[in-house]
Amino acid sequence: MSDRVFNFSAGPAALPEPVIQQAQKDLWNFRGSGMGILELSHRGTWFDTVLEEAEADCRHIGKVPADYRILFLQGGATTQADTIPMSFLAPGKTADYIDTGKWAADAVVEATRHAKNIGAHVNVAGSSKDVNYNRLPTNYSFTADGAYCLYVSNNTIFGTQYQTPPDAPAPLIGDMSSDFFSRPMDIKRHAMLYGGAQKNLGPAGQALVIVSDEFLATAPADTLGRMFDYQVQAKKQSRFNTPNTFAIYLMGQVFKWIITEFGTLEQAETYNRDKAAILYDAIDSSDFYSAHVQNLADRSYMNLPFMTPTPELDKLFIKEADSKGFTTLAGHRAIGGMRASIYNAFPVEGCRKLVKFMHNFEREHASKATASVQ
Numbered sequence: 001m002s003d004r005v006f007n008f009s010a011g012p013a014a015l016p017e018p019v020i021q022q023a024q025k026d027l028w029n030f031r032g033s034g035m036g037i038l039e040l041s042h043r044g045t046w047f048d049t050v051l052e053e054a055e056a057d058c059r060h061i062g063k064v065p066a067d068y069r070i071l072f073l074q075g076g077a078t079t080q081a082d083t084i085p086m087s088f089l090a091p092g093k094t095a096d097y098i099d100t101g102k103w104a105a106d107a108v109v110e111a112t113r114h115a116k117n118i119g120a121h122v123n124v125a126g127s128s129k130d131v132n133y134n135r136l137p138t139n140y141s142f143t144a145d146g147a148y149c150l151y152v153s154n155n156t157i158f159g160t161q162y163q164t165p166p167d168a169p170a171p172l173i174g175d176m177s178s179d180f181f182s183r184p185m186d187i188k189r190h191a192m193l194y195g196g197a198q199k200n201l202g203p204a205g206q207a208l209v210i211v212s213d214e215f216l217a218t219a220p221a222d223t224l225g226r227m228f229d230y231q232v233q234a235k236k237q238s239r240f241n242t243p244n245t246f247a248i249y250l251m252g253q254v255f256k257w258i259i260t261e262f263g264t265l266e267q268a269e270t271y272n273r274d275k276a277a278i279l280y281d282a283i284d285s286s287d288f289y290s291a292h293v294q295n296l297a298d299r300s301y302m303n304l305p306f307m308t309p310t311p312e313l314d315k316l317f318i319k320e321a322d323s324k325g326f327t328t329l330a331g332h333r334a335i336g337g338m339r340a341s342i343y344n345a346f347p348v349e350g351c352r353k354l355v356k357f358m359h360n361f362e363r364e365h366a367s368k369a370t371a372s373v374q
């Protein structure tokens with residue numbers, strides 16, 4: 001569509017265009033019901049179908065085993081990070097956390113606060129804070145009988161990503177906000193996976209939770225507010241109160257799109273890795289650009305932070321790129337520079353065109369950069 005740009009936003013992020021086009025139609029009249037999707041009762045038969053299809057498609061494409069619940073919950077990923085210690089950390093127990101950047105560090109702060117209140121403990125089992133999170137931790141000290149171990153699968157700001165889940169002995173919880181459904185997931189290896197929807201799956205303010213029945217049963221019943229009680233939410237199939245019906249609808253459409261577009265998450269991964277390789281090749285083959293993450297094995301194929309030789313040139317790059325239709329490329333303030341976020345729905349064409357722009361920008365500015373450094 002000619003009136004759309006290449007949107008490199010880290011989230012809310014570019015959604016699949018066919019999904020947005022379908023949503024436009026369904027806002028007016030959903031499947032001939034004479035009502036728009038926003039107007040359907042959350043307990044009516046039309047919405048029953050929406051929820052059933054969203055769950056079935058999610059289970060199918062994600063290969064979610066039968067003994068795992070799929071929950072569509074409100075409040076984004078942060079609400080999950082806050083609810084997890086309240087649900088699964090009991091007095092006297094220790095929870096392991098791996099600190100790989102802001103979202104993990106924020107979760108540690110919240111868990112520590114809660115642990116203090118109830119006489120439990122938080123163990124930071126690994127951290128790469130000392131190198132400004134430009135790689136994953138190299139050493140881990142896990143608790144043998146921990147309540148759980150929480151890690152962030154893909155670090156949206158710093159651009160690192162676990163290729164395989166960490167080797168923690170405790171029930172493993174993964175924050176997959178920025179790489180959910182971008183590759184096959186080893187669900188059985190996890191007690192729980194969660195993520196905000198606004199990158200790969202749908203609108204902001206919504207979370208997807210995949211949790212094993214076995215782990216769910218370890219949460220104490222009737223001690224939490226009802227909205228924060230995973231068992232209540234599972235029993236009520238995400239409809240304890242009025243859920244965000246539009247978010248669930250849109251996530252359902254995205255699952256359908258993933259099935260049509262890729263067929264399998266293996267295919268999605270190939271597509272995503274190819275896109276990232278186009279950009280990393282351009283960065284690595286140039287003396288002008290550099291990647292924040294140098295350790296190749298730790299690099300994310302979803303979020304790629306990179307920079308030019310100077311902060312001034314970074315600013316200029318972002319401005320000129322924006323004027324050419326490559327938007328939201330500014331890096332997070334924690335590292336500056338640029339960040340290209342290229343989730344499932346971001347087209348390969350956008351990566352190819354950005355590389356052309358990068359070459360032109362380099363040609364135009366490399367000599368000035370050298371002159372100013374000398």
Ligand SMILES: Cc1ncc(COP(=O)(O)O)c(C=O)c1O
Pocket residue numbers: 011075076077078079103152154155156157175176177178196197205206
């Ligand atoms: C990895 C990760 N975890 C958690 C969050 C927080 O998500 P939310 O804003 O949905 O609470 C983000 C947001 O960007 C994220 O990237």
